[in-house]
Amino acid sequence: xxxxxxxxxxxxxxxxxxxxxxxxxxxxxxxxxxxxxxxxxxxxxxxxxxxxxxxxxxxxxxxxxxxxxxxxxxxxxxxxxxxxxxxxxxxxxxxxxxxxxxxxxxxxxxxxxxxxxxxxxxxxxxxxxxxxxxxxxxxxxxxxxxxxxxxxxxxxxxxxxxxxxxxxxxxxxxxxxxxxxxxxxxxxxxx
Numbered sequence: 001x002x003x004x005x006x007x008x009x010x011x012x013x014x015x016x017x018x019x020x021x022x023x024x025x026x027x028x029x030x031x032x033x034x035x036x037x038x039x040x041x042x043x044x045x046x047x048x049x050x051x052x053x054x055x056x057x058x059x060x061x062x063x064x065x066x067x068x069x070x071x072x073x074x075x076x077x078x079x080x081x082x083x084x085x086x087x088x089x090x091x092x093x094x095x096x097x098x099x100x101x102x103x104x105x106x107x108x109x110x111x112x113x114x115x116x117x118x119x120x121x122x123x124x125x126x127x128x129x130x131x132x133x134x135x136x137x138x139x140x141x142x143x144x145x146x147x148x149x150x151x152x153x154x155x156x157x158x159x160x161x162x163x164x165x166x167x168x169x170x171x172x173x174x175x176x177x178x179x180x181x182x183x184x185x186x187x188x189x190x191x
Contacts, residue, residue, distance in 0.1 A: 012027065015027055015028075017032055019031065019032075019079050019080065019081055020076065020079040020080030020081075020090065021080055021081060021082060023081070030143065030146055030147040030150060030151070031078060031079070031081060031147055031151065032079075033143050033147075034078050034140065034143040034144045034146075034147045035074075035075045035078040035079050037136065037139050037140035037143050038071055038074050038075045038078065038140045038144075038161070039071075039075055040136050040139075040140070041071060041133055041136040041137045041139075041140050041164075042068055042071040042072065042075075044129070044132050044133035044136050045064055045067055045068050045071065045133045045168075046068060047129050047132075047133075048064060048126060048129035048130045048132075048133050048168075049061055049064045049065070049068070050129075051124075051125040051126035051128075051129045052064060052126045052175065054125070054126075055124065055125075055126050055175065057126070057175065060126075060171060060174065060175065063104055063167075063171065064171075066100075067101075067164065067167070070093070070097050070160065070164075071164075073091055073092075073093055073097070074093050074157055074160060074161065076090070076091040077090065077091060077092050077093050077154050077157050078144070078147075078153070078157065081151060081152070082152070083152075092154050092156070092157070093154055093156045093157040093160045094156055095156050095159075097156070097160055098156055098159045098160050098163055101160065101163040101164060101166075101167045102163060104167060105163070105166055105167050105170050108170045108171060108173075108174045109170050111174070111178050112170065112173050112174065112178050112179045113173075113178060113179030113180055113182075114179075115179075116184065117184040117185050117186070117187075118184070118185040119169075119172075119173070119182045119183065119184060119185065120183040120184065120185050121135075121172075121183075122183040123172075123175070123176035123181045123182055123183050124175050124176055124177075124181060126172075126175040127172040127173070127175040127176045127181075127182075128172075130168050130169075130171055130172035130175060131168070131169070131172050133168050134165045134168035134169050134172065135165075137161055137164045137165040137168060138165050140161055141158070141161045141162055141165065144157065144158055144161055145158060
């Protein structure tokens with residue numbers, strides 16, 4: 001599927017990058033910004049996985065491993081503009097990936113303590129890293145919806161990134177002893 005024999009190509013030295021259809025665009029255009037933030041979210045999920053593994057939660061690590069693979073699918077989806085070509089269909093995020101996230105959210109949420117306030121990012125290291133990944137996913141979502149205002153974007157891709165930030169939030173609460181170790185916001189505490 002992918003074979004990389006040389007890491008640098010010098011093709012981006014002029015500030016342009018190649019999209020999945022072979023076209024060249026500025027690296028700061030909306031599409032590369034969107035899939036760049038998805039890549040950043042994936043890296044943050046990788047850091048969160050290290051913390052989850054250190055805390056010994058193999059089931060949550062498996063969830064995050066699937067998410068990392070999905071995020072590569074999402075990046076591939078975003079880097080390929082326009083309609084699919086009959087002889088070369090693009091990899092697109094599918095509704096089933098969104099539904100899987102929803103099912104996982106529902107399963108984790110069933111065991112969580114009720115929220116009585118907004119949550120500050122923190123608690124256990126894994127939860128703190130998951131909250132950081134969540135905020136990066138939210139930025140990717142903003143960039144994807146900005147892109148969708150000017151170009152076609154797979155609606156399942158937007159639904160996936162939206163659901164992902166919810167998933168990471170709920171998983172962070174799960175890692176914080178199912179919400180018992182959440183750090184709650186106290187409005188006006190330092191006034």
